[in-house]
Amino acid sequence: MKKFLVFISLIFIFSDVFPAHITGGEMIYQYLGPGSTANTKSYRITLKLFRDETGGGAAMPGVVRIGIFNNDNNGHISLSPFDISLTSVSQVGVTPPPICMSNPPTLLYTMGTYVFVIDLPNNANGYTATYQTCCRINSLENVLTQGPPAQGEGSTYLCRIPGSSQLPAGNNSSPQFRTVLSPVCYRGNFTFDFGAVDPDGDSLVYSFCNAFNRGASVNASNVTPTAPPYQSVTYINGYSGSNPLGSGAILNTQTGMISGIAPQNAGNYVVCVCINEYRNGVLIGQHRKDFILPVDDCAIPTSTLNPVYTSCDGFTVNFQNLAPPDNIQSYYWEFGDGNTSTLAAPIHTYAVAGDYVLKLVVNRGLACTDSATAIVKVYPGFFPDFTFAGQCQNIPVQFNDISTANYGIINKWKWNFGDVASPNNTSTLQNPTHIYNTTGTYNISFVVESDKGCIDTV
Incomplete structure (x- = not known):
C-alpha cells in the first residue's frame, strides 16, 4: 500500500511541475553538405526549448524524442523517433528595463539546445522534424488551460526541410529567430523582437499564425510524435493565432518586430510567428517559433491618444491620456491652434472649424518622457x-x-x-x-x- 501511494504522489508532482517551466520552442535545420551515401544530404537539426527560471518546476529535459517524417508518405523515416540528449544550456539575453519603469519584472530565461546530425535521402516533398509535449504553463490568457495533467493545450515544435518540389535546385538552411527578451507592461507601449536571420540571404515575410497543440499523447516526456498535419491550440477570450495580443499589437511583416499597445490584462500569452521564406520570388519554405510572452503588472510613462478625434456638435473637445498614469509627473498638451495646457485631462475650445494636430508630451524635459500625436477634426453643425x-x-x-x-x-x-x-x-x-x-x-x-x-x- 505504501508503494502504491508513493507512485501516485510522484505522478501528480511530475504532472504539476513539467508544464510550469517550458515557455516555448523553435526547431531549425542547417544544410551541411552531401550525405555519406549517394543521393542524400546531411543536416544538423537543433531543437531550442525555453525555460522560465523564476517559475519553478522541473529542470530542462535531459532527453527529448524527435520524430522525422517523410513528407512523400507521411511516415516515420527509418529509426525514427530519435532520443536526443541535452547538448547545452545558455541564458537568454534580456533588454534592460527603463530606469523609470515601476515594478520591473524579473526576466530570467534559459535556452536548452538538442542537436543531432542526420543524412536524409533526396525526395520530392522533403521532411518534417517534430517534438511534442503534453502541456503548456498554467494559466494562459489567450489559450485554453484547465490545469494538469494535460487537460488544456500542449505543444508541437517542428521544422520542415524542403524537397525537390519546393527547391528544385540548390540547398537551404532554415532562418533562425533571435532570442532576446524585452519587458512588456500591460496596457503600455511595447516592442518585442521576433526577427530572424537567414543564413542563405533569402527574403523573409513574417506573420502571426496558430500555435500547434500536442499530438495524441498526453505525456510530458518520451512522447513519440504524431505525423503532420497538426492542429491549432484553442484560443480564448477573443484572441486568435492572427491576433494573439489584441488589436493594439501589430507585427511588422518585413522585420518581425511586434509593437503597439500591450494587452489590458497581465498574464502569459502564447505568440506564434511564422516566416515565409522566398528565394528569387518563389516560396521555398515556412519556419515558425512558438513562445509564451509574459505581460507583466509594471508600467512606464506612456503617452497614448486615439488616432482621430472628431467633434461635429460643437467647438469644445475633451482630451485625456489613454495610458495608465503610473510614474507620470507632468503633462504638456499642444492643441494645434497655438494654445497649450498642463492639465491631465484638459477641455479645449477651438475658435474656428478645421483640422488640427494634437500633441501630448508626458514628463516633458525629464529622463523618462514619451509623446503622441493625433488629428482633431472640428466641424460642428x-x-x-x-x-x-x-x-x-x-x-x-x-x-x-x-x-x-x-x-x-x-x-x-x-x-x-x-x-x-x-x-x-x-x-x-x-x-x-x-x-x-x-x-x-x-x-x-x-x-x-x-x-x-x-x-x-x-
Missing part, C-alpha cells in the same frame, strides 16, 4: 435627419434624407428599414424606397457621414 412618405402594406415607402452639414458635404448613407424578413432590408442610397409586405411597427436606423469625418445615427 452636423444634423442628420430624414422623412418618409407612405405607410401602406405592399406599396413603396419613400425615405428622404434631409440631413444638413455646415461644413463639407454629406456623401455616405446607410439605411436599415427594420424589416429583418426582407432581403432588401438595407440601402446605401440617399433617398431609397422600401416595400413592407407585413403590417406592423418598424424601427428605422439611418447613418449619415460627411467628407469631414462626421458620422451620426438617427
Whole structure:
C-alpha cells in the first residue's frame, strides 16, 4: 500500500511541475553538405526549448524524442523517433528595463539546445522534424488551460526541410529567430523582437499564425510524435493565432518586430510567428517559433491618444491620456491652434472649424518622457435627419434624407428599414424606397457621414 501511494504522489508532482517551466520552442535545420551515401544530404537539426527560471518546476529535459517524417508518405523515416540528449544550456539575453519603469519584472530565461546530425535521402516533398509535449504553463490568457495533467493545450515544435518540389535546385538552411527578451507592461507601449536571420540571404515575410497543440499523447516526456498535419491550440477570450495580443499589437511583416499597445490584462500569452521564406520570388519554405510572452503588472510613462478625434456638435473637445498614469509627473498638451495646457485631462475650445494636430508630451524635459500625436477634426453643425412618405402594406415607402452639414458635404448613407424578413432590408442610397409586405411597427436606423469625418445615427 505504501508503494502504491508513493507512485501516485510522484505522478501528480511530475504532472504539476513539467508544464510550469517550458515557455516555448523553435526547431531549425542547417544544410551541411552531401550525405555519406549517394543521393542524400546531411543536416544538423537543433531543437531550442525555453525555460522560465523564476517559475519553478522541473529542470530542462535531459532527453527529448524527435520524430522525422517523410513528407512523400507521411511516415516515420527509418529509426525514427530519435532520443536526443541535452547538448547545452545558455541564458537568454534580456533588454534592460527603463530606469523609470515601476515594478520591473524579473526576466530570467534559459535556452536548452538538442542537436543531432542526420543524412536524409533526396525526395520530392522533403521532411518534417517534430517534438511534442503534453502541456503548456498554467494559466494562459489567450489559450485554453484547465490545469494538469494535460487537460488544456500542449505543444508541437517542428521544422520542415524542403524537397525537390519546393527547391528544385540548390540547398537551404532554415532562418533562425533571435532570442532576446524585452519587458512588456500591460496596457503600455511595447516592442518585442521576433526577427530572424537567414543564413542563405533569402527574403523573409513574417506573420502571426496558430500555435500547434500536442499530438495524441498526453505525456510530458518520451512522447513519440504524431505525423503532420497538426492542429491549432484553442484560443480564448477573443484572441486568435492572427491576433494573439489584441488589436493594439501589430507585427511588422518585413522585420518581425511586434509593437503597439500591450494587452489590458497581465498574464502569459502564447505568440506564434511564422516566416515565409522566398528565394528569387518563389516560396521555398515556412519556419515558425512558438513562445509564451509574459505581460507583466509594471508600467512606464506612456503617452497614448486615439488616432482621430472628431467633434461635429460643437467647438469644445475633451482630451485625456489613454495610458495608465503610473510614474507620470507632468503633462504638456499642444492643441494645434497655438494654445497649450498642463492639465491631465484638459477641455479645449477651438475658435474656428478645421483640422488640427494634437500633441501630448508626458514628463516633458525629464529622463523618462514619451509623446503622441493625433488629428482633431472640428466641424460642428452636423444634423442628420430624414422623412418618409407612405405607410401602406405592399406599396413603396419613400425615405428622404434631409440631413444638413455646415461644413463639407454629406456623401455616405446607410439605411436599415427594420424589416429583418426582407432581403432588401438595407440601402446605401440617399433617398431609397422600401416595400413592407407585413403590417406592423418598424424601427428605422439611418447613418449619415460627411467628407469631414462626421458620422451620426438617427
